Amino acid sequence: MSPERHDLIVRRDRNQITPATEWLVALARPALRPDDVMELELAFVEALTNAIVHGAAEEDEQIQIHATTQPGEVSVELVDCAPPIPRQLLDAAGRYSFEFDENDIAALPESGRGLALMVALSDEVSYRTEKGQTRLRLVRRNRAG
Amino acid sequence: MLARRHEQDGVTVFEIDEARLDAAKAPELRQTLLDAVDAGAQSFVLDLxxxxxxxxxxxxALISTVKRLGPLGALHIAGAAGSVEKLFAITRMDRVFRIFPTRDAAIAAAQA
Incomplete structure (x- = not known):
């Protein structure tokens, strides 16, 4: 079966997170197992939230979402005109261990887990800027188990 | 309304009335819970x-709450399942919050 491509455009608005996610989950269900859909959903929400919350200053700026599905694999690309995510932030997200000192809850960070979750729950993450646009692409495949 | 607050067996329970808690709802969730702490709640149950x-x-928002509660307070989580339970596990936050399968179990722990 050849890959199927689907496109969606959303406003830069937190209230767009749920409908965009429901759109992606409906596309992913025939391609991935339920546990893999669940983890893709969280990775996607974290990526989209980052684009909306930390993206361009213009609230009317739109975000393009391109999803490609095939049996056992879903890739999703977010395209917008936001300033690039600093390279060191993405690198740090890949190394984030979620470990913390249980005896020092006061020092527990309240934020900063989103990119780490996105990386941990994706099989591939790529990021590039091109002609004033940033392109964040996640790939999720069925995992063993 | 994001959450319904009520008392059950002497314990304050916040029952979340939303299927999805994301960045659109997190600020209201945070404010609701911090308001409860600031009003004097020290131990309560969040039913998910x-x-x-x-x-x-x-x-x-939950981490902000448990930090505001301080070492003498406790936030008991009830009914976390599926994707929500997985989020707690992946982020290791199941070591920060007291998580129970049912509201009754969480209330019993909050009474102890």
Whole structure:
């Protein structure tokens, strides 16, 4: 079966997170197992939230979402005109261990887990800027188990 | 309304009435819980039975709450399942919050 491509455009608005996610989950269900859909959903929400919350200053700026599905694999690309995510932030997200000192809850960070979750729950993450646009692409495949 | 607050067996319970807790809802969740702490609540139950999805921004609201509660307070989580339970596990936050399968179990722990 050849890959199927689907496109969606959303406003830069937190209230767009749920409908965009429901759109992606409906596309992913025939391609991935339920546990893999669940983890893709969280990775996607974290990526989209980052684009909306930390993206361009213009609230009317739109975000393009391109999803490609095939049996056992879903890739999703977010395209917008936001300033690039600093390279060191993405690198740090890949190394984030979620470990913390249980005896020092006061020092527990309240934020900063989103990119780490996105990386941990994706099989591939790529990021590039091109002609004033940033392109964040996640790939999720069925995992063993 | 994001959450319904009521008393059950002498324990304050917040029952979340949303299926999805993401960045659109996290600020209200955070404010609701911090208001309760600032009003004097020291130990309460957050019932997530109806919540099907939660992201890191909502998790951040819970972390803000447990930090505001301090070492003498406790936030008991009830009914976390599926994706929500997985979020707690992946982020290791199941070591920060006291998590129970049912509201009754969480209330019993809060009374202890």
């Amino acid at each position: 039975t109806r919540v099907e999805f939660m992201d890191s921004s909502a998790l951040g």
